Amino acid sequence: MEISGRASQLTPSLTLSIDAKAKAMKAEGIDVCGFGLNYKPTQVVVSNGAKHACYNAILATCQPGDEVIIPAPYWVSYPDMVKLAGAEAVIIPTSERNGWKIRAEDFENAMTPRTKMLILNSPGNPSGSVYTREEMEALVDIAAGEDIYILSDEIYEKLVYDDVKHVSIASLSKEAYDLTLTVNGFSKSYAMTGWRLGYLAAPEAVAKAVDSIQSHSTANPCSFAQRGALAALKGDQQPIADMRDEFDMRRNYMFDRISKIPNVTAVKPQGAFYVLVNISQLGLTSQNFADRLLSKANVAVVPGAAFGDDRTVRLSYATSIDIIKKGLDRFQDFCRTL
Numbered sequence: 184m185e186i187s188g189r190a191s192q193l194t195p196s197l198t199l200s201i202d203a204k205a206k207a208m209k210a211e212g213i214d215v216c217g218f219g220l221n222y223k224p225t226q227v228v229v230s231n232g233a234k235h236a237c238y239n240a241i242l243a244t245c246q247p248g249d250e251v252i253i254p255a256p257y258w259v260s261y262p263d264m265v266k267l268a269g270a271e272a273v274i275i276p277t278s279e280r281n282g283w284k285i286r287a288e289d290f291e292n293a294m295t296p297r298t299k300m301l302i303l304n305s306p307g308n309p310s311g312s313v314y315t316r317e318e319m320e321a322l323v324d325i326a327a328g329e330d331i332y333i334l335s336d337e338i339y340e341k342l343v344y345d346d347v348k349h350v351s352i353a354s355l356s357k358e359a360y361d362l363t364l365t366v367n368g369f370s371k372s373y374a375m376t377g378w379r380l381g382y383l384a385a386p387e388a389v390a391k392a393v394d395s396i397q398s399h400s401t402a403n404p405c406s407f408a409q410r411g412a413l414a415a416l417k418g419d420q421q422p423i424a425d426m427r428d429e430f431d432m433r434r435n436y437m438f439d440r441i442s443k444i445p446n447v448t449a450v451k452p453q454g455a456f457y458v459l460v461n462i463s464q465l466g467l468t469s470q471n472f473a474d475r476l477l478s479k480a481n482v483a484v485v486p487g488a489a490f491g492d493d494r495t496v497r498l499s500y501a502t503s504i505d506i507i508k509k510g511l512d513r514f515q516d517f518c519r520t521l
């Protein structure tokens with residue numbers, strides 16, 4: 184891997200050696216307070232949204248002949264971004280039993296000498312799944328051994344529920360830091376959807392390549408959106424906690440209602456703002472189910488086929504509780520007719 188080869192020749196930064204020392208102290212039982220991930224400005228590229236950042240990252244690292252592993256159900260744009268880079272998307276199905284998450288053995292089985300990247304999205308769209316630290320560590324161990332990048336889309340970072348803590352893959356170890364391209368943005372955490380601002384944090388060589396690519400597709404990320412993002416980051420974070428609490432209430436309501444409907448199942452989402460419902464026992468394709476639900480019950484859901492999983496449909500709770508209640512009444516009645 185060209186870029187990773189150069190990145191691995193970099194002199195380890197002072198910040199990382201401090202991080203390593205802090206980890207060693209923690210392992211000895213010393214109560215060390217750490218503040219996250221450290222990146223130099225030359226490792227960060229600000230783009231017009233997280234979508235733009237993902238696309239840039241894939242274009243900068245993948246090319247014809249490369250394979251990119253994408254666990255399904257996936258966010259709709261990943262496979263097409265990979266295709267646009269001329270590489271091949273290798274879709275790995277996951278199961279409800281495993282919380283819609285790829286396991287280390289699934290990753291290993293899907294790997295070939297052409298594998299260039301694994302795309303992970305935690306918290307995930309459309310499943311709401313969140314990978315645990317241990318699950319991520321197992322994936323990193325494999326990727327590090329084979330020089331495979333991990334594109335970690337962490338756009339739903341701030342929307343996690345119960346006792347779940349968001350873990351940034353790049354924070355796990357020096358190996359993880361060197362192979363992870365972290366994408367994040369402001370559309371979900373700060374509800375700045377239309378303002379189009381996202382960013383990539385990556386090894387310097389990748390960030391440099393992304394910067395060159397981006398310089399030919401946009402002169403700069405929208406200037407007032409950058410000001411807005413700065414204000415969002417520096418401002419009072421209580422509205423974010425309040426928004427999360429509101430989502431949490433809607434999540435519990437939606438999941439409880441879905442759990443009571445016969446012949447459909449769901450895993451309780453731990454993050455993002457979606458519930459993925461398994462409708463496979465109802466005997467319809469996801470597209471057929473969604474079409475009929477819309478025409479017969481006036482309820483719009485996204486068929487799982489769009490996410491590479493035809494067993495499911497996705498419901499979003501990023502809408503008012505009144506609409507959620509009305510929509511679920513109709514959803515429940517419709518399922519009972521099948």
Ligand code: PLP
Pocket residue numbers: 231232233234235258304307308336338368369370371376379380381
């Ligand atoms: N990544 C995931 C998983 C998403 O769900 C979305 C938007 O729905 C994006 C990226 C795009 O984010 P942005 O609006 O910042 O481009």
